[in-house]
Amino acid sequence: MIYKGIYHLFYQYNPKGAVWGNIVWAHSTSTDLINWEPHDHAIYPSQPSDINGCWSGSATILPGEKPAILYTGINPKNQQVQNLAVPKNLSDPYLREWVKSPKNPLMAPTPQNHINASSFRDPTTAWIGPDGEWRVIVGSKLDARGLAVMYRSKDFVKWNQVDHPLHYKDGMGMWECPDFFPVAKTGRKGVETRVYGSQVKHVLKVSLDDTKHDVYTVGTYNWQKDIYVPNKGSIESYNGLRYDYGKYYASKTFFDSQKKRRVLWGWVNESSSVDDDIKKGWSGVQAIPRAVWLDASGKQLIQWPVVEIQKLRNNKVKLTNEVLKKGSIVEVKGVTAAQADVEISFKVENFKKAEILKPEWKDPQLLCSQKGTSTTKSGSVGPFGLLVLASNDLKEYTSVSFRVFKGQHKYVVLMCSDQSRSSLNSNDDKTTYGTFLDVDPTRENLSLRSLIDHSIVESFGIKGKGCITARVYPTLAIGDSVGLYAFNNGTDSVTITKLTAWSMKKALIN
Structure with missing residues (x-):
């Protein structure tokens, strides 16, 4: 996200080794998306709702330019639940300290909602509808059906599950790290996540846990019914459109309000063995951020490295x-x-x-x-x-x-x-x-x-x-x-x- 002219990158990090585990939210900032300065960890296990790990999530800018983070925590029962954190000091452009809501978890599996407690994670950036209510989706699955479970809220604290997912597809398995955002039908400028209407299309991206690929569709979002419909002819499977056809996973976009563009981040995972990762002391890296916009055909996205890379x-x-x-x-x-x-x-x-x-x-x-x-x-x-x-x-x-x-x-x-x-x-x-x-x-x-x-x-x-x-x-x-x-x-x-x-x-x- 961008806040007071500073770009913020939060990423999953294991402070104890080069293999997955002990997950916290590491935090770095930049003024140009290319050169980065690290800070202390932003979010780490400290509440019952995240005591076994602080997994992925997303930032949302609330009215009054107030950032908020929704993230997945792992509770003492090893259930996946959704939590809220907000900055301790809004006057700090580096947002170095974060405070968790005492009402966490805000979203959780229950016997009544039939949510899979081991497959319920990665809330996306929330968006507010013309009716004044916030929406957010969380990745999940039911058997082999991939789900974008949807919640609504009037205050960003009390969330109610919508009686149907924003979208689902059989045979795709777990949908990790979902992302849902509008793109202008013409031009390269990005639009804010809350933009609706005939001038935009919407993109739903999901990260397929079974194949470790990021796939997406372009389609139409009906905010009154809270339903997303992919364009006719869209392929919703492993063979569908991908952001990247190589080593690229768990991606996330944000709207850069300063330069009016949508920027895509992606994780480049490893080709080396776990033993080699341990020997070299690190594993995984972020790809160069990319600007994304809708192709003139309306069928797919165009991606290009952010212009700032040229300063190198x-x-x-x-x-x-x-x-x-x-x-x-x-x-x-x-x-x-x-x-x-x-x-x-x-x-x-x-x-x-x-x-x-x-x-x-x-x-x-x-x-x-x-x-x-x-x-x-x-x-x-x-x-x-x-x-x-x-x-x-x-x-x-x-x-x-x-x-x-x-x-x-x-x-x-x-x-x-x-x-x-x-x-x-x-x-x-x-x-x-x-x-x-x-x-x-x-x-x-x-x-x-x-x-x-x-x-x-x-x-x-x-x-x-x-x-x-x-x-x-x-x-x-x-x-x-x-x-x-x-x-x-x-x-x-x-x-x-x-x-x-x-x-x-x-x-x-x-």
Whole structure:
């Protein structure tokens, strides 16, 4: 959230180790979303309603610019209940001390409400309706049905459960960390959570506990009936729209009232083993915050790194109109390849030899894995893209690439992020990730942006239509022994119309 010009990030933290457990709310602040200063823990176990852990939740700005936090606590019976905390001193822009409500818990499982006491967590940012009542949803499940359990309140303290969920879906399992917010139908500006009407659509995001993916739908919210209906044709399953098709989970947005934008935070989880996490002393990190808005099609969100990240750019290098023939690998020199921001655009001239997309090729991740994205396999149109965090001998690299197929009525673009050769450490996860992109490659160049930061590669295809985050731990491609390359392993040539890369300075972080 933002309060008195200061950005606040609260996050789940284990002060006793690099593995999950002993959860408290850590707290850091920033003036630019990039450089952060840590503070003492904001919320930690101290009441019966949270004595066994202070789990996830969300902040809401109440009338009079008064922040409030709703969060999940674990009580002595190990039940999940919802609690309230407010700042001790509203004049402190850093909000360094928080006071818990003596009426906690405000929402709890009972025999009467039939809420699953072990699956009732992560209240989202609350919103107030035109009727003056607050609403909030909490993630839950009933058997295999994912639920957005809904509560209403007139005073933000006494909450009553609505007799139906805001939304549900069978077969999806537990809905963790739900997020529900409006987006303007046109333009890139964000809107406050309480905005309604014909000028906005609504987004419901849920984090799937079974698969550890964040999926979302765009739809319509009826505040009179408190019902959310996804757009016609929406896919509500593991195969639906995702914020990110790689290592990215438990995300949350907030409305930045200072810059009139909606900002997305996400957790990059690990590819290393638990033993390796313990050895290195840490696990997990926050992704670079992203601005999000509705695509002109109205079908999906666009995501792009917040503009403030550009203040870390340094040592700009450019390349234009470079033809990449089959098998070409061109090194991008002049940047610190272990910590870089790269934007590249490809033009494809010849689509006649594009491989036919078979009807059974519906899973982009599986297709990326089967077809391969490295320079060891070739196709007709692609793969072409970037080799990042590459060792000098190319024994280690992570490839981010495009491949074009001939569909039934149009060309289909596949974006892949391949971790299979990212590290010689056999204990690391080496999954290949992928997504199809909504783009016509005959009319538009294929653009890619990758933010590279030692063990993380955040990639944005077609100006943010598809995002894939990789978490890798090279053993050779470290320090000064890291290379950055553009490559083409397709049958026909492609042209780099423009490549711009920057070395990135180090941000101030915890």
